[in-house]
Amino acid sequence: xxxxxxxxxxxxxxxxxxxxxxxxxxxxxxxxxxxxxxxxxxxxxxxxxxxxxxxxxxxxxxxxxxxxxxxxxxxxxxxxxxxxxxxxxxxxxxxxxxxxxxxxxxxxxxxxxxxxxxxxxxxxxxxx
Numbered sequence: 001x002x003x004x005x006x007x008x009x010x011x012x013x014x015x016x017x018x019x020x021x022x023x024x025x026x027x028x029x030x031x032x033x034x035x036x037x038x039x040x041x042x043x044x045x046x047x048x049x050x051x052x053x054x055x056x057x058x059x060x061x062x063x064x065x066x067x068x069x070x071x072x073x074x075x076x077x078x079x080x081x082x083x084x085x086x087x088x089x090x091x092x093x094x095x096x097x098x099x100x101x102x103x104x105x106x107x108x109x110x111x112x113x114x115x116x117x118x119x120x121x122x123x124x125x126x127x128x
Contacts, residue, residue: 003077011075011082011113011120018122019068025061027054035114035121042127065093066104077113082120084111088127 021029031053039048073086092104112123
């Protein structure tokens with residue numbers, strides 16, 4: 001059975017919680033967006049499991065003030081597992097300067113998602 005509308009909305013909320021958590025430096029909330037054995041991979045490295053993910057998420061906001069902007073989300077899957085893809089634009093925030101934000105990078109997220117007892121989570125997330 002394809003993803004229900006409720007599942008699609010729940011996954012969209014996961015994507016939003018992820019962005020808010022990483023941008024605010026809330027490593028625990030960011031890591032909670034992943035399964036316990038979840039993996040995040042980007043040019044900065046690969047981080048696996050809650051401890052590594054939480055450390056990366058907490059450190060992100062101390063390295064830079066940024067805002068993740070995602071759109072064009074495409075989802076496919078069934079009631080237990082899904083694949084997602086969306087565009088990412090990472091903005092560097094420079095309050096008090098002109099312009100106050102600039103595009104740092106654009107990329108694509110490639111995601112594997114899994115339904116858990118706590119709702120939908122990222123099993124793996126790769127920035128390409």
